[in-house]
Amino acid sequence: MSALRHDLYCDEIIGRTDALRAAINGADLGATVPTCPDWTLRDLAVHVGGAHRWVGEIVRTRATEAVPHEAVPEFRPEGDDPAVLDAWLADGAARTVESLRAAGPDRKVWSWGWERSTGFWARRMAHETIVHQADAALTAKTDYEVAPELAADTIEEWLEIVAFVQAAGHKEAAELTGTGRSIHLHATDVPGAEWLIEFGEDGFAWRRAHEKATVALRGPLTDLMLVFNRRLPADSDRVEVLGDAELLDFWLERAAFG
Numbered sequence: 001m002s003a004l005r006h007d008l009y010c011d012e013i014i015g016r017t018d019a020l021r022a023a024i025n026g027a028d029l030g031a032t033v034p035t036c037p038d039w040t041l042r043d044l045a046v047h048v049g050g051a052h053r054w055v056g057e058i059v060r061t062r063a064t065e066a067v068p069h070e071a072v073p074e075f076r077p078e079g080d081d082p083a084v085l086d087a088w089l090a091d092g093a094a095r096t097v098e099s100l101r102a103a104g105p106d107r108k109v110w111s112w113g114w115e116r117s118t119g120f121w122a123r124r125m126a127h128e129t130i131v132h133q134a135d136a137a138l139t140a141k142t143d144y145e146v147a148p149e150l151a152a153d154t155i156e157e158w159l160e161i162v163a164f165v166q167a168a169g170h171k172e173a174a175e176l177t178g179t180g181r182s183i184h185l186h187a188t189d190v191p192g193a194e195w196l197i198e199f200g201e202d203g204f205a206w207r208r209a210h211e212k213a214t215v216a217l218r219g220p221l222t223d224l225m226l227v228f229n230r231r232l233p234a235d236s237d238r239v240e241v242l243g244d245a246e247l248l249d250f251w252l253e254r255a256a257f258g
Contacts, residue, residue: 004153006105009122010097016129017093021086023136033139035231041139048132049089050075055121056096059103063110114164127154134231148190151225158229159206162255166203172254176204181247184213187221215243
């Protein structure tokens with residue numbers, strides 16, 4: 001599937017970081033994030049900001065191998081002042097996007113993934129921030145919206161990530177097999193936003209399609225994306241599950257990153 005424009009990903013990193021900052025402004029930074037229960041709201045913000053700065057250093061230096069976190073300038077904010085955290089988040093996103101825009105999408109740099117380019121990192125950081133802004137919004141109980149093309153691309157990038165880690169031998173993702181089983185994702189509010197995931201003997205394949213499947217997940221595109229990224233439960237009244245719900249649960253439990 002075709003990725004979106006490099007500039008759009010760069011814009012989204014800034015826009016989603018601003019939205020995350022707004023969500024946590026005035027919130028209890030010690031609150032547990034329900035969708036990432038090992039983290040507080042502050043931990044979530046530090047994770048996102050650290051990821052931005054790490055990628056910014058990879059792009060800025062045109063790194064050809066992994067950059068250790070301790071080599072990244074200001075990888076963590078100083079102290080516990082919420083204002084310092086807010087400024088650190090804004091500055092990190094801005095610097096990373098500046099480096100990504102200057103590099104363009106086609107520069108060769110190290111990545112952990114299937115594509116070693118600055119374009120890979122622009123897309124990855126856009127979706128990293130989209131999903132974690134959802135975590136912040138759910139915790140702080142603020143509004144959350146994603147443009148349809150970005151919500152769809154978030155789903156597709158996640159499918160690519162799960163396929164990549166499965167091929168690399170990830171224990172849980174390796175279990176996503178089983179000939180004759182399939183999952184259909186059907187967005188009810190965006191024409192053509194449908195996916196068919198088909199399990200095989202050695203893994204799974206996916207494509208855009210409207211076809212009958214073992215189980216179907218139906219609902220607004222943003223909600224499909226949130227369920228697929230395990231940010232909204234599959235039994236939420238915002239979506240509908242038709243068919244073998246256990247197969248959808250099987251996928252959600254095993255579709256893992258890293």
